[in-house]
Amino acid sequence: MSDNKLPNSTPEHDFLIPDAEPVLERLFFSSRALFLLILVGLTIFLGYNAMNVGLDSRSEKYIPLEHEYIKNHLRHANDLSSGLNNIKIVVENTSGDIFNAEYMETLRQINDEVFFINGSDRSKLKSLWTPNVRWTEVTEEGFQGGPVIPATYNGDDESLEQLRQNILKSGQVGRLVANNFMSTMIDVPLYEKDPETNQALNPKTLADELEAKIRDKYNSDTIAVHIIGFPKKMADLIEGAANVATFFLMAIVITTILLYVYSRCIRGTIIPVVCSVVAVVWQLGVLNLIGYGIDPYSMLVPFLVFAIGISHGVQIINGIAIESGRGADKEMAARLAFRGLYVPGMLALLSDAIGFLTLLFIEINVIQELAIAASIGVAVIIVTNLILLPLLMSYVGISQSGISHAEKVEAAEPKLWRGVAKFTKPKVAAIAIIIAAALAVVGVIGSQNLKIGDLDKGAPELRQDSRYNKDNAFIVDNYSTSSDVLVIMAETPAEQCATFEALDAMDRLMWEMENVPGVQSTVSLVSVTKLMGKASNEGNPKWSAISRNQNILNSSVGRAPAGMLNQTCSMAPVIIFLNDHKAETLENAVKAAENFAKGYEDNEAIQFKLASGNAGVEAATNEVIAKAQTLMLVFVYIVVSVLCFITFRSVRAVLCIITPLALTSILCQALMAQMGIGVKVATLPVIALGVGIGVDYGIYIYSRLEALLIEGLDLHDAFLKTLKTTGKAVSFTGLTLAIGVGTWIFSPIKFQADMGILLTFMFIWNMVGSLVLLPALSRFILKPESIIAKHKARHGDAMPAEVL
Amino acid sequence: MRPLRSVHATTKAVFQFVKNSIIVASIASFTLPTMAQWQDPLDTPARSTLKAPSSLLLDIASAGERLVSVGERGHIIFSDDDGYTWRQASVPVITTLTSVYFVSSTTGWAVGHDAVVLHTKDSGETWVKQFDGFKANEMVLAQAKTNKQKLESELSKVKVMGNSSRIADVEERLENATYALEDAQIDFEDRSTKPLLDLWFKNEKEGFVVGAYGMMFKTMDSGTTWVDWSANVENPDRFHINSIEQINGDRLMMVGEAGLMLRTTNGGDSWKQMFSPYEGSFFGVTSLSKQGVQVAYGLRGNLARTDDFGSSWRLVDTGTEQTLIGGTDRVGRVLFVVGNGGAFLKGFDFARKWESEIRVDRANAAAIIETLSGHFVVVGDNGIQLFNQDGEKLSVSVKSI
Numbered sequence A: 001m002s003d004n005k006l007p008n009s010t011p012e013h014d015f016l017i018p019d020a021e022p023v024l025e026r027l028f029f030s031s032r033a034l035f036l037l038i039l040v041g042l043t044i045f046l047g048y049n050a051m052n053v054g055l056d057s058r059s060e061k062y063i064p065l066e067h068e069y070i071k072n073h074l075r076h077a078n079d080l081s082s083g084l085n086n087i088k089i090v091v092e093n094t095s096g097d098i099f100n101a102e103y104m105e106t107l108r109q110i111n112d113e114v115f116f117i118n119g120s121d122r123s124k125l126k127s128l129w130t131p132n133v134r135w136t137e138v139t140e141e142g143f144q145g146g147p148v149i150p151a152t153y154n155g156d157d158e159s160l161e162q163l164r165q166n167i168l169k170s171g172q173v174g175r176l177v178a179n180n181f182m183s184t185m186i187d188v189p190l191y192e193k194d195p196e197t198n199q200a201l202n203p204k205t206l207a208d209e210l211e212a213k214i215r216d217k218y219n220s221d222t223i224a225v226h227i228i229g230f231p232k233k234m235a236d237l238i239e240g241a242a243n244v245a246t247f248f249l250m251a252i253v254i255t256t257i258l259l260y261v262y263s264r265c266i267r268g269t270i271i272p273v274v275c276s277v278v279a280v281v282w283q284l285g286v287l288n289l290i291g292y293g294i295d296p297y298s299m300l301v302p303f304l305v306f307a308i309g310i311s312h313g314v315q316i317i318n319g320i321a322i323e324s325g326r327g328a329d330k331e332m333a334a335r336l337a338f339r340g341l342y343v344p345g346m347l348a349l350l351s352d353a354i355g356f357l358t359l360l361f362i363e364i365n366v367i368q369e370l371a372i373a374a375s376i377g378v379a380v381i382i383v384t385n386l387i388l389l390p391l392l393m394s395y396v397g398i399s400q401s402g403i404s405h406a407e408k409v410e411a412a413e414p415k416l417w418r419g420v421a422k423f424t425k426p427k428v429a430a431i432a433i434i435i436a437a438a439l440a441v442v443g444v445i446g447s448q449n450l451k452i453g454d455l456d457k458g459a460p461e462l463r464q465d466s467r468y469n470k471d472n473a474f475i476v477d478n479y480s481t482s483s484d485v486l487v488i489m490a491e492t493p494a495e496q497c498a499t500f501e502a503l504d505a506m507d508r509l510m511w512e513m514e515n516v517p518g519v520q521s522t523v524s525l526v527s528v529t530k531l532m533g534k535a536s537n538e539g540n541p542k543w544s545a546i547s548r549n550q551n552i553l554n555s556s557v558g559r560a561p562a563g564m565l566n567q568t569c570s571m572a573p574v575i576i577f578l579n580d581h582k583a584e585t586l587e588n589a590v591k592a593a594e595n596f597a598k599g600y601e602d603n604e605a606i607q608f609k610l611a612s613g614n615a616g617v618e619a620a621t622n623e624v625i626a627k628a629q630t631l632m633l634v635f636v637y638i639v640v641s642v643l644c645f646i647t648f649r650s651v652r653a654v655l656c657i658i659t660p661l662a663l664t665s666i667l668c669q670a671l672m673a674q675m676g677i678g679v680k681v682a683t684l685p686v687i688a689l690g691v692g693i694g695v696d697y698g699i700y701i702y703s704r705l706e707a708l709l710i711e712g713l714d715l716h717d718a719f720l721k722t723l724k725t726t727g728k729a730v731s732f733t734g735l736t737l738a739i740g741v742g743t744w745i746f747s748p749i750k751f752q753a754d755m756g757i758l759l760t761f762m763f764i765w766n767m768v769g770s771l772v773l774l775p776a777l778s779r780f781i782l783k784p785e786s787i788i789a790k791h792k793a794r795h796g797d798a799m800p801a802e803v804l
Numbered sequence B: 001m002r003p004l005r006s007v008h009a010t011t012k013a014v015f016q017f018v019k020n021s022i023i024v025a026s027i028a029s030f031t032l033p034t035m036a037q038w039q040d041p042l043d044t045p046a047r048s049t050l051k052a053p054s055s056l057l058l059d060i061a062s063a064g065e066r067l068v069s070v071g072e073r074g075h076i077i078f079s080d081d082d083g084y085t086w087r088q089a090s091v092p093v094i095t096t097l098t099s100v101y102f103v104s105s106t107t108g109w110a111v112g113h114d115a116v117v118l119h120t121k122d123s124g125e126t127w128v129k130q131f132d133g134f135k136a137n138e139m140v141l142a143q144a145k146t147n148k149q150k151l152e153s154e155l156s157k158v159k160v161m162g163n164s165s166r167i168a169d170v171e172e173r174l175e176n177a178t179y180a181l182e183d184a185q186i187d188f189e190d191r192s193t194k195p196l197l198d199l200w201f202k203n204e205k206e207g208f209v210v211g212a213y214g215m216m217f218k219t220m221d222s223g224t225t226w227v228d229w230s231a232n233v234e235n236p237d238r239f240h241i242n243s244i245e246q247i248n249g250d251r252l253m254m255v256g257e258a259g260l261m262l263r264t265t266n267g268g269d270s271w272k273q274m275f276s277p278y279e280g281s282f283f284g285v286t287s288l289s290k291q292g293v294q295v296a297y298g299l300r301g302n303l304a305r306t307d308d309f310g311s312s313w314r315l316v317d318t319g320t321e322q323t324l325i326g327g328t329d330r331v332g333r334v335l336f337v338v339g340n341g342g343a344f345l346k347g348f349d350f351a352r353k354w355e356s357e358i359r360v361d362r363a364n365a366a367a368i369i370e371t372l373s374g375h376f377v378v379v380g381d382n383g384i385q386l387f388n389q390d391g392e393k394l395s396v397s398v399k400s401i
Helices: A020-030 A032-051 A068-075 A101-115 A157-170 A203-218 A230-263 A266-289 A300-325 A330-361 A365-396 A400-411 A415-424 A426-449 A467-478 A500-514 A525-535 A550-558 A583-598 A613-648 A651-675 A684-711 A715-746 A750-781 A784-795 B002-031 B133-161 B164-190
Strands: A086-093 A134-139 A142-147 A183-189 A223-229 A484-491 A519-523 A571-578 A607-612 B057-063 B066-071 B076-079 B085-088 B097-102 B108-112 B117-120 B128-131 B196-201 B207-211 B216-219 B241-248 B251-256 B261-264 B282-288 B293-298 B303-306 B314-316 B324-327 B335-339 B343-348 B353-358 B365-370 B376-380 B383-387
Touching: A020 A032, A020 A330, A020 A365, A032 A266, A032 A365, A068 A484, A068 A607, A068 A613, A086 A101, A086 A203, A086 A230, A086 A467, A101 A157, A101 A183, A101 A203, A101 A223, A134 A157, A203 A223, A203 A230, A223 A230, A223 A467, A230 A266, A230 A300, A230 A400, A230 A467, A230 A715, A266 A300, A266 A365, A300 A330, A300 A365, A300 A400, A300 A684, A300 A715, A300 A750, A330 A365, A330 A613, A330 A684, A365 A684, A400 A715, A415 A426, A415 A715, A415 A750, A426 A651, A426 A750, A484 A500, A484 A583, A484 A613, A500 A519, A500 A525, A500 A550, A500 A571, A500 A583, A525 A550, A571 A583, A571 A613, A583 A607, A583 A613, A607 A613, A613 A651, A613 A684, A651 A684, A651 A750, A684 A715, A684 A750, A684 A784, A715 A750, B066 B097, B066 B108, B066 B376, B108 B196, B108 B207, B133 B164, B207 B241, B241 B293, B251 B282, B251 B293, B282 B335, B293 B324, B293 B335, B335 B365, B335 B376
Parallel strands: B057 B097, B057 B365, B057 B376, B097 B196, B196 B241, B241 B282, B282 B324, B324 B365
Antiparallel strands: A086 A183, A086 A223, A134 A142, A484 A571, A484 A607, A519 A571, B057 B066, B066 B076, B076 B085, B097 B108, B108 B117, B117 B128, B196 B207, B207 B216, B241 B251, B251 B261, B282 B293, B293 B303, B303 B314, B324 B335, B335 B343, B343 B353, B365 B376, B376 B383
C-alpha cells in the first residue's frame, strides 16, 4: 500500500516533532508482522517474569524513613521491644467469671496447645497457667510470692478462692486478667525466626494454626476466644488480599460484557481485553525485573492498568469501527484510528504517568513504589493498547455487526446526547457553571473536616466489623493496656538513665502526657522506681515517689523488666498508651511531647526524642502526608496543565479541561471528610491517580471537539458529534474504570475499600465533568474563530486527523 | 535602561527582604527565653490539672467544713460540698505529699517527700514552703554531731566511773550515734532526702512533723523555725515513724516501722516506747476519743487495740490480710479503717469486733474521713472515692473544677 492512498490528514497536534507521528505510523504498519512478533516475544518474556512477582510485606516500606521520628526510632530499634512479634489470646467465659473449675481447665488446655505452637517463645509465654506469673506480698519477713496457680490447685472452691487472692496480689488485673474477671489473656511472644528452620515466621501459617488449634477447637457456648497481635493482623491482611484476585476476575468479566454491549463485536471485545491483560502482565513482569514486589497498596495498579488499557482500547476500536463503516479496509481502518488517536492517547497516558510520578514527593516507600508501578503500567499501555491493539486489529478487523452498530450509533442522535449537547447553549451553560461553582463552595465547606491519618479505632487496615477489630475492641474494653502506643525515648549519658534528675524529668513528661486528652496512661522506668519505693517500704502507698538516694534508684533499676532501659542505661523509653490512633489524638499527644522535649533540648542530663511505637510511626507518617498533600496536588495539576498546554497550545483549552478536574478534586475531599476517610498512605495516591486519569476524558473530548470546530461546525453541533463518538467512548471508559476499581469497595481490607470508593467517585465525576462542565465552559471560554485561524496558519487546508 | 533598573530594583528589594528577615530572625532567636533547664521539684509549682482528684492521693483532713486532700506531684485539692466537687490549691512544689493537718478552719500544714513542709493560712487554697529535706539534712547532721559528742563525753565520764554495764550501754549508743552521723553525712553530701510521713499541731504555733528513719522536728513559731526533736524519742534503731495522733490533752501516740509504738504524756516533749504486740509495721493509729480506745493497724491486716492508753495492746482479729493504712478521723462510735487491695474495715463494740470487706475496685486506699453529711471520702490510688457506711461506692461522679 502506498502512502498516497491515505486520506490527506495529519494530527492537529504533536508531541515530538510534527513529522514524528506519521513516521511512527509508517514504521509500525509497514512491518506489522515483525512488530507483532516482537511484542508477542516480549509478552512471553515478561509473562514469565510476572509469574515470579512476589508479595512484598516488608514493614519498613510503610514507614517514612526520612522522618526524624523514624530516624530516632531506628537508632534505638534494638533496645525497644517492638511489641510486633506477639500474639494475645483472650479466653472469655461468656457465662460467668473465670473462677470456676471448668473455665480454668479449658484455659489450661489452651495454654498447653499454645505452648506447642510453632514459633512461640515458650520461656516467655505468659498466662495464669505459666509459672512465670507470680503473686508477691510484703510480710513481716519481707517479700513472699509464688505462682498464681499454686501447686495444690485442684479446682475446688477453696483453691479457686486462693486463685482469686493470688490474682489480686499478682497485679495482673487489667493485664492478664480482665478488669471484670470474665476473661484472661495468654500472652504469646514469638521468635523472630522459626527456631527449627531459621526462616522468618510466616504469619499466615501461624494464624492458621491458631485458628484451627485454638479458636475452632475451643469456641463454644460458654467459651469465646479472641486473638490479636501483629502477625495475626498481617495474616488477615494477606487473606483479604487474596480476594483481590477474585475482584480482578470480576472486573474482567463485567468489563468484557460491557465492552460487548458497547461494540457488538466479539473481536472488538476480545482484543482490547487481551491487550489490557497483556498490559497488566507487562507491568507485573517489569516490576519483577526491576526487583519490586507487589503489596496491598500496589495491588491497585493492575486494576488501574487494566481499566486504563480498556478505556484507550475502546477509543481505538471505536475509531476503527467508524473508519471501517466509511469503507476503509482492515489495515486502513486501524491505521486511521491509530493516526487520529495516537496524540490524544499519548498525551492522556503521559499525563497519567507523570501525574503518578508526583507521588514520589512523598517519602514513604510504599507510595513511591505505587507511583513507579503505576507509571510503568501506564507506560506499557502506550505499547500494548496504542500499538499492539491497532496492529492486531489490522489483521482481525472488526466484524460487520460491529461496523453496523457503530454506524447506527453515529447516525442516531440519542436523546441523552442531544440533552447533554444543550450544555453548549449559553443559558444552560451558565446554569451548569453556577451549579458547579455552588458545588465547589459546598465542597470546600464540606472538606473543612478533612483529617490526616486513620480515623477509626483498632487495626485501621481492616474493617471495623472484621473479626480482628472486634477482638481488639473486646480487649481494649476489658483490659487496661491499649494497643496504641506512643514511645518517647529519654536519652542520657551512659549509665545515667536512672539519676534523680533524669527520672524526675521523665516523671514530669509522663504527667504532662497524662493530662493530654486521649492519653490513657503512661509507663516508664519511673513507674518501676515508684513501685519499688512502695514495695521496699512494706507496700505503704506513701512511699510511691522517686527517691533522691542513688543507691535506692540503682537497686530499683536492677529490678526493672527488660525494655524499660537499654543495656548501657543511656536510653529509657517513656511509653504512652493512647485511647486510639485517630489523627487528632496523635496530633495532641505529639504536640504536647514536642513542647515538653523542647524544654530539655540543651539539657546535659537528659533529652527527649520522639518517637517510637505504632502511634509514633503513625504520627510521623501523618506529618509526612500532611506536608506532601498540598505539594503533590499542586504538582499534579501543574504537570497536567503543562502537558495540556504543550499539546493544545491554548490556555483556554487548558482551562476547559482542568476546571472539571479541580471540581472533582474538591468534591472528593468533601466526600472523604463526610465519610470519615482520612488522608493517609492509601488515599493520598488516589488523589493523584484521580487527577492523572481523570484528565484523559477531557483530553479526548476536547481534541475531537476542536477538530470538529476546525471543520467548521458550530459549538453545539461539534459537541453533539463529539458526544456520539468520543463522548460515548468516554462515558464507557468512565464506567469501565469505575467498575474496575469499584470492585475494591467490597475488599475486606479497609484501605483498599477506601481507595475503591474514592477512585470510583473520581472516575465517574470526572466523566460527568468532561461531558457537562467542559462544553459549558467551552461556550464562554473557547473562541472557535481563533482556533480555526491557528489551524490554518499551521496546517493550511488539511483536515485534522481527529475529525474521523 | 528601564527594564535593567527594575531588575536592579527587584534584586535590591529581595536583598533588603532577606537582610530584614535575617535581622528579624536573629532578634527572635536572641529574645527567645533560654531553654528552661530542669528545676528541682522543690522549686517547681504544681501543675494545674483536672486530674488531681483521680490520681494518687495520700491523706485527707477537714478544715472546718472544708475537706482538704494531698497527694502526688504536689497536688492539694479541697472540697466545700463533702467531696463532690474539688478545686486545686496553688502549691509551690511538685513533690509527693503524704499528710495534711489543720488546727483550725483556716490554718494548716502538709508534709511530704523531700521532707517538705507546706503551710496555709487560707483554708488550704494557697500554700507556702516552710521547710525541706536540705534544711532537714543540715539539722539532722548537726544533731547527729551533737549526739555523738555528748555520748563521747558521757563515755569518758562513765569510763572514769568504771561501771562496765553502763560503759557497754553507752558504747552501744555511741556506735549507733556514729552510724547515724555517717548516714547524715552521706545524705547531706549527696543531697539525698527522706520523706516526712505525718504531722500534728497543738495550736497555730506549736507542732511536730515525723517521718522516715526516725525523723522528727518541732516548731514553736508556726513553722518558721524547726528543731530536730529525734533525740527526745526512744527510737534507737531510727525506725520510720508512720503516724502521730493526739489522744487527749497532752497525751499522744506515734506508731511506725517494725512494731514501733511510742507515747507521750507531756505534749510530745519526750516519747517512750510501749510494749508492742506485733513485730511488723504499723501505719496508723486512730482513736475513739470518747470511749478511750485506740487502735493501731498496719501490715497484713494486723490491728492492735488498747483501752488503757497503751499500757497493754492486744491484737484483734480483723478477718483480712490486706495491709491497713488509714482510719477515720472524726468522732464516732464505729471505727473505719482502709488499706491496700480495697480493704474496708468496720470496728464495732468499742473496736473489739471487726468486719472486713473488699471494695469492688480493689484499689489501695491511704486515708478515710467521715463527712458532715454522713458518707465517707476515701483517698488512695484512684484519687477520691465516696462510700456509704457499708463500704458501697456512691454512684456520684466526683467533679474537678
